[in-house]
């Protein structure tokens with residue numbers, strides 16, 4: 001079984017993937033980490049050096065390589081489902097789980113996060129909430145195609161496990 005965690009930046013995908021993988025006895029993978037290891041460059045540097053279009057092409061290519069893994073929980077990047085056929089492909093090749101979280105909670109998490117995120121790092125504090133709200137609205141068409149949606153402000157791991165096991 002392959003589980004893809006999707007959701008906006010700051011929704012907790014990496015943390016939840018570790019906890020879920022431990023409970024299921026699965027391996028945990030993070031697509032951003034795979035990208036940085038594979039291309040030997042931090043993502044924020046990649047955005048500076050090339051551009052988002054190139055990033056999305058490489059990201060999609062790498063996503064498709066996860067087909068070779070089994071019994072794994074994969075946390076994706078916030079934009080992964082929103083480009084090319086990635087969302088359709090994840091639904092064909094695994095179980096998709098959307099960590100749904102409000103724009104307000106995201107903005108507050110992102111403003112405290114130490115991770116360098118190229119799409120929001122230039123935003124001023126008073127612009128962040130408006131940006132996230134609009135961006136989330138645009139991405140919702142992709143996120144809403146997930147097989148499972150769970151509220152992510154504070155994850156109920158037992159509930160998530162129960163939902164996932166229905167597909168095992």
Ligand code: S3P
Pocket residue numbers: 007008009010013032043076077078079080117118119
């Ligand atoms: C992105 C999210 C990031 C990373 C890249 C682009 C996005 O991952 O893939 O900076 O488009 O939302 P996280 O969601 O893990 O921050």
